[in-house]
Amino acid sequence: MIEALNETDRTEALADLPEWDHDEARDAITRRIVFADFIEAFGFMTQVALIAERMNHHPEWSNVYNRVDVLLTTHDAGGLSARDIDMAQAIDAIVGED
Numbered sequence: 001m002i003e004a005l006n007e008t009d010r011t012e013a014l015a016d017l018p019e020w021d022h023d024e025a026r027d028a029i030t031r032r033i034v035f036a037d038f039i040e041a042f043g044f045m046t047q048v049a050l051i052a053e054r055m056n057h058h059p060e061w062s063n064v065y066n067r068v069d070v071l072l073t074t075h076d077a078g079g080l081s082a083r084d085i086d087m088a089q090a091i092d093a094i095v096g097e098d
C-alpha cells in the first residue's frame with residue numbers, strides 16, 4: 001500500500017516543482033499547460049498516457065483545445081505520494097522538450 005507524503009517530504013518535493021500548485025483541499029498538485037494547438041496538447045496527453053500505464057498511476061485531467069489541466073494525487077493513499085512527484089517530473093520533462 002502506497003503512503004501519502006508527510007509534511008516535510010511534501011514541502012521538499014513541492015519546492016522542486018515550481019510549475020505546480022498545491023491543492024490543499026485534495027492534497028493534490030495541479031498544473032495548467034497551454035500548447036500551440038490541439039494536436040500538440042493531444043500529443044502530450046498521448047505521451048503521458050503511456051507513462052501512466054507503465055507506472056500504473058493515472059492523472060485526473062481535462063483538455064480544452066490547446067489547454068490541458070492536470071491534477072495529480074494518489075487515490076489509494078488519500079493524498080500526494082512519491083508517485084505523484086515522479087509523474088510531475090515526467091510531465092515537466094515532456095513539456096520541457098519542446
Ligand SMILES: C[C@H](O)[C@H](O)[C@H]1CNC2=NC(N)=NC(=O)C2=N1
Pocket residue numbers: 056057058059060073074075076077
Ligand atoms: C488497481 C490499481 O492499481 C489502482 O487503482 C491504481 C491505478 N491508478 C491510480 N492512479 C492514481 N492517481 N492513484 C491511484 O491510487 C491509482 N491506483
